[in-house]
Amino acid sequence: MSSQGLTSGGRSVTTAPSGVLARTTTALSRNPRARLALLLSAPMFWLVVLYLGSLATMFAASVWQVDSFTGQVQRTFTWDNFHTLLTNSVYRTIALRTVMVALIVTVLSAVIAVPVALLMAKGLRSSRTRALLVIAISMPLWANYLVKGYAWRIMFDERGVLDWALHPLGGHTPGLGLTATTVALLYLWLPYMILPVYAAFERLPNSLIDAAFDLGGRPWFAFRTVILPLVMPGVIAGSIFTFSLTLGDYIMVKIVGRATQLYANVVYDNIGVAGDLPFAAAAAVFPVLVVVGYLVAVRRTGALESL
């Protein structure tokens, strides 16, 4: 069939192919598998060699050690790094704190995103207002990360904007620390939650909402039984972003967290200050496991199928 297609295609193909290029072209057009393999080679190289390769290197390095005298990496197998991470209460506390912050950021961003996305997708008659809201929500993504970080520092600082605003009401800023970090991270990752939830609402036909009301469902009942289950895949897609981005962040906490440490700081400090790459690699295994565990749990719910 493909040879028929070729002969009818044009005169140049019907004549015997001459030269390497012409022969390769003919071979590729006749063999869809070879064509696909060639097309995918660049992204596959990226994924397998650069991404999975470096991940494997990290896992390998996590069971090595640094010689305390020479500072050289010794490539001998040891569980010491993991033993320290698991038994030292400092690391356990930081790990627990980080997962808590990631969960709080994820839950709060979902709680904010669902009504906002519902309003954007279903509440507005004017598509102009809708487009403006989408732009407004993605606008923070245009600004520089550090600028946003220092903006939040000014907000939460002892004599900052928040203090000034709350003072007449008899309130005070919670100051720089874990609260400020959580709020700043929530602000940073919120668009990553709103946009997939908005997309999920856009995909939800209005007639389903009408049907829930029509069958006697009051607004809250209809929301709980029809609307929320159907936009859940969007919430879960968003939560993968907010959760893993929070797990990996170490800069915002430096800017607005005062002395607070999150888990990524352990990784960063061991690379930079301590120069203990194997320990940093061992520390970095933890967030990988958490995210993989999270994805497996999400997969169980079936939400990934509708992404």
Added chain:
Amino acid sequence: MRLQGVSKRFADVVAVDDVTLDVHDGEFLTLLGPSGSGKTTVLRIVAGFENPTSGTVEIAGRDVTSDPPYLRDVNTVFQDYALFPHMSVSENVEYGLRVKGVDRGRRAAAAAKALATVELAGLGSRKPSQLSGGQRQRVALARALINEPRVLLLDEPLGALDLKLRRQMQLELKSIQRQFAITFIFVTHDQEEALTMSDRIAIFDAGRIVQLGSPQEIYEQPATSFVADFIGTTNTLTTQTGAAFCLRPERISVSATQPTAQVRMRAGHVTETSYLGATRTVLVQTDDGTKLTVSVPAQASTADITPGARVWCTWEDTAEFIIR
């Protein structure tokens, strides 16, 4: 059920223009009109999805104009069926009872019974995505009927089905309507469907009801040229005095032999014939330049009625009707 002076404006478009309509209990009323004529908007106003700009909606003698959909004793079968994709067929059908707080056991029994009514017994555990279009349509019907609404609204429910299935569902809908003695308000743009199923038809044009009556009244005495054109095919002829009258294609006889002189007769030439199975359509160009569409039984002998043949068209005086 009663609509009184209902209008609906969207921005600068008048979708429904001063519609007043009394629907009798237990009748099958069809809202028929081309797309954009306001019939679906009227249905959505009755359901409570849209608020009328002016006018009132009464159900069972009570003004429900400002009631939300969940307080109205009406249910809707949606054009796209609107089945909840994350629920099984049974869960879909039970939804209305779940809202009312009926316990699980009675819900399941009622759902099984409703599914049996629409001939889907045993399919309750499937997901809507595992059903065919016709089956989904039946689930949507069962989901609405289980609530025993006073009025059932159907928004072009058969539009997505193929012709054969549509014919079958038309008959089934009609028998279900008689069996449950529920008022049906049925929206369609298919005039044949409207004629087959309805007790009465309301013809919509540009947001207004232009004629309301039984299928026979509407077909035989169309009130306006719009109705005459929309329902079936109409031939418009002029008398020697210049007055216009109309004829339906099946009320005209065509013959290749000249009949004895009659008043109700036109001579002309056949321009085209087409075979439609049960009938044959003959297009005739009369000597005074009028184009006539004539419908004759297919089995009638038509060997000499071929394009170019000289023919005479005749009709009874009762076949003539005049429109404003």
